[in-house]
Amino acid sequence: MSPKTKKEQSDPHGMFSGMFVFFVAKGVQARRLQIWKQRMVQMGAVIEERFSKRVTHVLAVDSHTILQEFDSHRLSRFKGRVLLYQWLEDSLKSGEKLSEDLYVLKLDSQGEGINEPEKFLDPKPTDRSISCEPHQLQNKKIKSSSEDTEIVNLGSNEDRRENGPLSSTSTASSPGEVESLNYADKRPQHLDAENEASSLPYCPPDQNKKITEIFGKLVNIYRAMGEDRRSFSYHKAISVIEKLPFKIESADQIENLPSIGKSMKDHIQEIITIGKLSKLEHFETDEKVQTISLFGEVWGIGPATALKLYDKGHRTLDDLRNDDSLTNAQKLGLKYFDDIRQRIPRHEVQEMEQILQKVGEDLLPGVTIICGGSYRRGKATCGDIDIIITHPDGTSHKGFLPRFVNRLKDMNFLREDLIFSSHSEEGTDSGVGTYFGFCTYPGRELRHRIDLKVYPRDIYAFGLVAWTGNDVLNRRLRQQAESKGFRLDDTGLFPSTQGSGGKRGTKGSANMKLYTEREVFDFLGVPWLEPHERNL
Numbered sequence: 001m002s003p004k005t006k007k008e009q010s011d012p013h014g015m016f017s018g019m020f021v022f023f024v025a026k027g028v029q030a031r032r033l034q035i036w037k038q039r040m041v042q043m044g045a046v047i048e049e050r051f052s053k054r055v056t057h058v059l060a061v062d063s064h065t066i067l068q069e070f071d072s073h074r075l076s077r078f079k080g081r082v083l084l085y086q087w088l089e090d091s092l093k094s095g096e097k098l099s100e101d102l103y104v105l106k107l108d109s110q111g112e113g114i115n116e117p118e119k120f121l122d123p124k125p126t127d128r129s130i131s132c133e134p135h136q137l138q139n140k141k142i143k144s145s146s147e148d149t150e151i152v153n154l155g156s157n158e159d160r161r162e163n164g165p166l167s168s169t170s171t172a173s174s175p176g177e178v179e180s181l182n183y184a185d186k187r188p189q190h191l192d193a194e195n196e197a198s199s200l201p202y203c204p205p206d207q208n209k210k211i212t213e214i215f216g217k218l219v220n221i222y223r224a225m226g227e228d229r230r231s232f233s234y235h236k237a238i239s240v241i242e243k244l245p246f247k248i249e250s251a252d253q254i255e256n257l258p259s260i261g262k263s264m265k266d267h268i269q270e271i272i273t274i275g276k277l278s279k280l281e282h283f284e285t286d287e288k289v290q291t292i293s294l295f296g297e298v299w300g301i302g303p304a305t306a307l308k309l310y311d312k313g314h315r316t317l318d319d320l321r322n323d324d325s326l327t328n329a330q331k332l333g334l335k336y337f338d339d340i341r342q343r344i345p346r347h348e349v350q351e352m353e354q355i356l357q358k359v360g361e362d363l364l365p366g367v368t369i370i371c372g373g374s375y376r377r378g379k380a381t382c383g384d385i386d387i388i389i390t391h392p393d394g395t396s397h398k399g400f401l402p403r404f405v406n407r408l409k410d411m412n413f414l415r416e417d418l419i420f421s422s423h424s425e426e427g428t429d430s431g432v433g434t435y436f437g438f439c440t441y442p443g444r445e446l447r448h449r450i451d452l453k454v455y456p457r458d459i460y461a462f463g464l465v466a467w468t469g470n471d472v473l474n475r476r477l478r479q480q481a482e483s484k485g486f487r488l489d490d491t492g493l494f495p496s497t498q499g500s501g502g503k504r505g506t507k508g509s510a511n512m513k514l515y516t517e518r519e520v521f522d523f524l525g526v527p528w529l530e531p532h533e534r535n536l
């Protein structure tokens with residue numbers, strides 16, 4: 001596909017949809033401007049070449065460049081927002097549309113100047129992204145890397161932990177994650193200026209950042225060791241600390257905070273006092289912890305297997321390559337270990353989604369095939385491809401998956417299988433079909449992880465919610481369901497009549513009939529979130 005065609009592709013559900021943007025070109029390299037415009041269009045924005053009435057956002061390097069282009073009177077009548085380019089760059093880097101409040105260039109009513117960004121001292125309750133530079137991104141990374149390794153509970157919980165996409169963790173440090181636009185030529189000066197620091201909005205201070213960094217490492221370590229409860233408690237502590245509006249200087253300040261118990265407080269005190277945590281230092285030098293963590297990153301190897309392999313004497317990935325006890329799927333996970341750590345650019349996922357849709361439509365007219373996961377949430381790069389399938393007539397989805405997989409293999413799009421379970425003729429519990437495997441972008445050999453999930457129409461909404469995520473939202477929805485006496489997974493919402501541990505689909509636990517994502521949110525009493533708003 002020529003770059004020209006790509007440039008014009010626009011995702012109507014992308015994170016910038018609904019925005020009509022005017023770019024003030026002054027002070028920005030032409031090439032960068034072109035990339036930015038292209039990205040915004042790809043993600044749903046409309047670029048306005050003139051400062052027309054439709055414009056909702058003006059992006060500029062600073063106030064002076066705007067004033068050179070427009071007279072202040074005209075600007076003062078502008079009802080939209082004037083933002084720093086930094087907002088766009090940060091949004092692209094983090095893969096989500098960040099709160100605009102931090103990046104607003106204020107229009108002065110006297111027309112004298114538009115100097116400072118609005119102060120952001122009192123965020124609206126709905127503003128989930130408290131952003132700032134540079135700490136914000138780093139904190140986000142810790143958060144997302146810890147979330148990536150969180151326990152999934154999508155119904156087939158065990159499978160997913162041992163075999164599912166969760167173990168194919170995408171580390172935040174993987175190369176594609178932060179796409180640098182190399183913004184070196186003209187950085188908004190106010191963000192660099194030391195003396196402006198006090199006018200800047202809340203930024204998590206170093207001490208807080210240090211704590212969340214250390215806790216983030218513990219989240220990963222405990223998860224790799226199979227100690228999920230402990231892992232989760234550090235995860236919860238991180239989200240509490242990330243939201244603190246003050247710099248932690250003593251452990252007394254964090255008395256009575258949720259999720260921060262006695263030992264957490266002791267850890268925080270130690271980090272504040274000596275700048276490190278001996279517990280983590282110990283883990284980092286512990287060969288066993290390191291090795292088990294590494295093995296656990298191989299797709300299909302969970303904590304129990306990792307420990308077994310360690311006990312057998314294996315210490316490196318090469319050692320594992322010579323072990324015949326590995327399942328075929330684990331061997332494949334090992335073979336493509338490096339491939340699947342590379343994140344996939346959004347536009348490539350979009351192209352692959354279109355290929356899947358076309359092939360699906362040829363085989364079964366009317367079939368619904370959409371890419372969920374981070375792609376549907378508008379992220380700039382994706383760790384894998386999560387495909388959710390149904391058919392609106394409620395029956396013809398049956399038998400589709402094997403035919404679809406075969407056709408995709410004939411085309412050389414699907415390459416190797418990891419898991420393939422198509423529901424039986426009579427139907428399994430839920431009638432859900434599952435395929436996990438590797439695919440390649442046309443003409444390339446680099447393997448990507450792909451999941452295909454086929455849901456009967458009547459439970460599709462649950463599958464769509466679960467596979468769109470993110471994991472934090474899924475957890476909240478499940479908690480909310482539990483508080484209402486239900487159990488939620490990707491196959492439905494069941495009254496929890498048989499107490500905990502009841503099997504999904506057990507006779508007597510009737511599934512709630514909810515046909516759209518919105519109905520699921522409404523039923524649970526959770527305010528509706530568009531997919532791009534689900535990056536919690």
Ligand SMILES: Nc1ccn([C@H]2C[C@H](O)[C@@H](COP(=O)(O)OP(=O)(O)OP(=O)(O)O)O2)c(=O)n1
Nearest residue numbers: 150152165170373374382383384468469471474
């Ligand atoms: N711990 C997890 C991980 C995942 N999921 C759900 C929500 C995710 O959005 C979806 C797909 O899982 P992925 O691991 O593919 O995660 P994402 O698609 O969100 O991110 P990535 O870009 O890393 O693939 O499954 C979940 O509930 N809990």
Ligand SMILES: [Mn+2]
Nearest residue numbers: 373374384386
């Ligand atoms: Mn994914």
